[in-house]
Amino acid sequence: MDGTKGHGLRNVASHCSISDMDDYDISKLLEKPRLNIERQRSFDERSLSELTISLARGLDSYEPSYSPGARSGRSGFDTPASSARNSFEPHPMVADAWEALRRSLVYFRGQPVGTLAACDHASEEVLNYDQVFVRDFVPSALAFLINGEADIVKNFLLKTLLLQGWEKRVDRFKLGEGAMPASFKVLHDPDRKTDTIVADFGESAIGRVAPVDSGFWWIILLRAYTKATGDLSLAETPDCQKGMRLILALCLSEGFDTFPTLLCADGCSMIDRRMGIYGYPIEIQALFFMALRCALSMLKHDQEGKEFVERIMKRLHALSYHMRNYFWLDFQQLNDIYRYKTEEYSHTAVNKFNVIPDSIPDWVFDFMPTRGGYFIGNVSPARMDFRWFALGNCIAILSSLATPEQSAAIMDLIEARWEELVGEMPLKICYPAIESHEWRIVTGCDPKNTRWSYHNGGSWPVLLWLLTAASIKTGRPQIARRAIDLAETRLLKDTWPEYYDGKLGRFIGKQARKYQTWSVAGYLVAKMMLEDPSHLGMISLEEDRQMKHVIRRSHSWTV
Numbered sequence: 001m002d003g004t005k006g007h008g009l010r011n012v013a014s015h016c017s018i019s020d021m022d023d024y025d026i027s028k029l030l031e032k033p034r035l036n037i038e039r040q041r042s043f044d045e046r047s048l049s050e051l052t053i054s055l056a057r058g059l060d061s062y063e064p065s066y067s068p069g070a071r072s073g074r075s076g077f078d079t080p081a082s083s084a085r086n087s088f089e090p091h092p093m094v095a096d097a098w099e100a101l102r103r104s105l106v107y108f109r110g111q112p113v114g115t116l117a118a119c120d121h122a123s124e125e126v127l128n129y130d131q132v133f134v135r136d137f138v139p140s141a142l143a144f145l146i147n148g149e150a151d152i153v154k155n156f157l158l159k160t161l162l163l164q165g166w167e168k169r170v171d172r173f174k175l176g177e178g179a180m181p182a183s184f185k186v187l188h189d190p191d192r193k194t195d196t197i198v199a200d201f202g203e204s205a206i207g208r209v210a211p212v213d214s215g216f217w218w219i220i221l222l223r224a225y226t227k228a229t230g231d232l233s234l235a236e237t238p239d240c241q242k243g244m245r246l247i248l249a250l251c252l253s254e255g256f257d258t259f260p261t262l263l264c265a266d267g268c269s270m271i272d273r274r275m276g277i278y279g280y281p282i283e284i285q286a287l288f289f290m291a292l293r294c295a296l297s298m299l300k301h302d303q304e305g306k307e308f309v310e311r312i313m314k315r316l317h318a319l320s321y322h323m324r325n326y327f328w329l330d331f332q333q334l335n336d337i338y339r340y341k342t343e344e345y346s347h348t349a350v351n352k353f354n355v356i357p358d359s360i361p362d363w364v365f366d367f368m369p370t371r372g373g374y375f376i377g378n379v380s381p382a383r384m385d386f387r388w389f390a391l392g393n394c395i396a397i398l399s400s401l402a403t404p405e406q407s408a409a410i411m412d413l414i415e416a417r418w419e420e421l422v423g424e425m426p427l428k429i430c431y432p433a434i435e436s437h438e439w440r441i442v443t444g445c446d447p448k449n450t451r452w453s454y455h456n457g458g459s460w461p462v463l464l465w466l467l468t469a470a471s472i473k474t475g476r477p478q479i480a481r482r483a484i485d486l487a488e489t490r491l492l493k494d495t496w497p498e499y500y501d502g503k504l505g506r507f508i509g510k511q512a513r514k515y516q517t518w519s520v521a522g523y524l525v526a527k528m529m530l531e532d533p534s535h536l537g538m539i540s541l542e543e544d545r546q547m548k549h550v551i552r553r554s555h556s557w558t559v
């Protein structure tokens with residue numbers, strides 16, 4: 001079955017123009033908590049003006065964010081448009097990265113539909129790295145979109161949409177209709193000259209957990225495609241509208257919840273093994289928020305869409321309030337929790353989740369700078385997971401789940417704790433690692449997730465693109481520049497590892513794949529975005545209309 005065929009893409013009159021895409025002004029809905037952040041007013045003027053120009057040019061104008069010339073007359077294997085446009089010599093790594101990225105392309109009946117997770121031919125164990133992972137494809141997709149190669153992204157979106165339509169079972173249990181696969185694999189039969197696809201919805205994954213993040217990434221990518229190309233017709237097809245509604249139906253369904261956050265099993269996202277992130281992990285909550293906002297900008301206000309638009313608005317309102325208040329931690333908040341009384345009953349309770357101050361881990365008192373803050377890993381009854389997670393915090397910035405003050409504070413913290421969070425290779429997936437007895441209990445003695453390795457405090461080059469995007473959005477490109485410089489000292493030489501180990505991220509990960517595609521693509525996206533920050537618009541949502549022309553000055557390094 002070739003998914004791209006059944007979708008007669010109509011060029012219908014759009015229900016909203018591209019300039020309206022993000023114009024659902026939810027800012028009025030979102031209440032801002034009071035923050036105790038004292039800000040200093042110093043900034044690198046040079047980079048501010050650079051950024052202002054780029055922002056004025058692209059971010060707010062809703063123009064397609066690449067130059068149309070990038071596409072003309074190019075085959076898929078030409079010089080990347082981005083480096084061709086450079087006025088300066090591109091870093092030698094860029095060409096190698098493009099080559100590696102193209103080598104990872106997966107074809108279905110002659111059409112590129114995604115990229116392999118890794119092309120590590122030296123590794124004997126392939127496991128499932130020879131598949132196209134939905135989450136792993138996101139940085140590849142952004143790189144292709146920036147480079148004016150939107151077709152592969154469209155093919156991927158349509159192919160995964162078809163997979164969503166499959167009946168999904170684990171043993172005798174049928175999964176929700178909206179579930180998107182974690183990954184899929186194309187099987188080529190050279191004799192019969194046929195291609196078939198097998199997908200994994202969690203039933204083959206280690207731990208049998210469904211990827212909650214896949215559906216969110218799908219929606220986010222659909223918006224990125226729409227923003228980058230200006231092609232509204234894909235998102236408007238009945239199939240895409242239905243795909244979105246099915247994902248939304250899964251995550252907006254009513255249950256026994258008292259929180260607007262989404263209850264999840266351990267391992268349901270990028271961290272796809274037991275790591276104590278069950279409950280309400282920040283990664284999922286931030287992606288949930290972003291996907292809701294993206295869906296809001298693309299859903300039609302027809303009979304079926306309207307109901308979802310209303311539910312999304314209500315959920316965004318409640319979710320942002322909850323996250324901004326209860327997940328946020330800064331010096332002041334930590335001090336308040338430290339002094340919490342417990343066993344408070346009734347609506348006047350200050351310590352709403354009955355967190356016992358003795359459960360605050362020692363490390364957090366040293367880790368918390370006087371200025372700066374972050375969204376903690378998880379909040380549920382009597383449990384706050386104080387660990388810092390990179391993806392959730394960056395997505396909170398990009399989606400404007402974080403207020404501008406909180407966004408700046410997250411970047412302040414990254415600067416203040418550079419050694420811990422960036423060290424020698426950007427960026428720690430989470431901080432700190434769990435060790436000894438706690439590691440035994442939390443991970444179930446997972447030998448891959450030993451302290452400072454892999455998901456347990458390992459450093460993941462793919463996160464570079466998220467750090468870069470967040471740095472640009474907060475007006476602090478110097479942070480990205482410094483991180484990219486670090487990555488450039490090692491990534492190519494080490495042949496693009498999946499992750500690094502150790503407190504500082506100095507060692508290539510114990511079981512890290514080489515030529516890990518999202519390490520390659522993450523670097524390219526970071527590099528191209530910093531080069532031309534107007535690309536940020538495809539993966540970022542502004543807080544509200546009024547904010548559009550305001551760039552906050554903030555304290556940062558000067559380079």
Ligand code: GLC
Nearest residue numbers: 117133135136269270271272
């Ligand atoms: C590992 C990672 C997961 C990634 C996959 C493919 O399982 O934990 O996040 O999607 O590899 O690269």
